Amino acid sequence: MKSPKLSSLPRAFYDRDPRLVGPDLLGKILARRQGRKLLTGRIVEVEAYLGADDPAAHASIGRTPRNAVLFGPPGHAYVYFIYGNHYCLNVSCLPDGVPGGILFRALEPIGGIEEMFKLRRIAEDSDLRRLTSGPGRLAAAFGITRERDNGKDLIDPRSGLHIADDGAPPPRMLITKRIGIKKAVEMPFRYVVAGNRFVSRGEALR
């Protein structure tokens, strides 16, 4: 696993219903240029959020300055700040004017692990699973903030934050209810790589 050939996912990949995009994102690579370092991780857990029909979605209340990216063109980063402590990363889906997105919930760290530990401010000998398993954790590990990244084009490698395909075969998937929400709790829009030990919690932990 030296330097796999990475190809950016095209705009059309995201120009679909999030419930289709989510499953297809599993196994793909999130890549961040951090100074001279390249941080990479395999996507192992995501959730889909829709528009007006999804009360748990930020977009359900209509377009506001905060959630505007979700209403914009597909393939862009929607980064929000939550609970006074944490950032979370999404990618916008569906065409310009139609809201929807995918929340990144867990990654399997691949490259730049030392740098991720620094950004997370946790000891380098702590469990690797604590590094990027959880939306707030992975954002911190990748140095993602709203100020720096909200609205960035995730198709363009030059933006410093993008999503790529390294040619790995599609993994086996489990679908569950979403985590940490209070509305629409029954909607089965969480997609995880079956058996992967880096998912944030639940069924795939063994």
Added chain:
DNA sequence: GGAGCGATGTCCT
């Protein structure tokens, strides 16, 4: 290993 809870900023009503 799981329930409970405080920390804390930003947005919207």
Added chain:
DNA sequence: GGACATCGCTCCG
């Protein structure tokens, strides 16, 4: 003023 797509710590088992 309240809600919030979280995390890490305590306390209890």
